[in-house]
Amino acid sequence: MKVYTYSEARQRLADVLNIARTEEVVIKRRGGETFSIIYRKSKKSPFDVPGIETKATTKDILAAVRESREGSANPEAPGRRRSDG
Numbered sequence: 001m002k003v004y005t006y007s008e009a010r011q012r013l014a015d016v017l018n019i020a021r022t023e024e025v026v027i028k029r030r031g032g033e034t035f036s037i038i039y040r041k042s043k044k045s046p047f048d049v050p051g052i053e054t055k056a057t058t059k060d061i062l063a064a065v066r067e068s069r070e071g072s073a074n075p076e077a078p079g080r081r082r083s084d085g
Contacts, residue, residue, distance in 0.1 A: 001026060 001024045002016075009016050009027045016025055016037065025037040 003028060006030070 002019055003026045004012070004016060006027055006029045009025075016027075019025055020037045021039045027035045027037065029035075
């Protein structure tokens with residue numbers, strides 16, 4: 001267990017956090033308060049999201065993307081205003 005004063009920990013925060021990956025780190029303040037820093041490994045990936053059920057095939061999805069791209073390249077597409085500028 002490593003022990004740092006508040007000032008030491010503040011000045012060397014990156015080092016303190018790296019050390020906390022392998023052991024507990026204690027920070028002491030002037031008033032006598034002590035705080036522990038303990039590394040906690042994330043239980044799952046932030047990219048681990050639930051999927052949705054759909055009957056769309058890869059072919060359907062690619063066709064929809066292609067269609068949306070073709071529509072945005074057309075200045076006369078619905079929802080777009082013509083400027084007579």
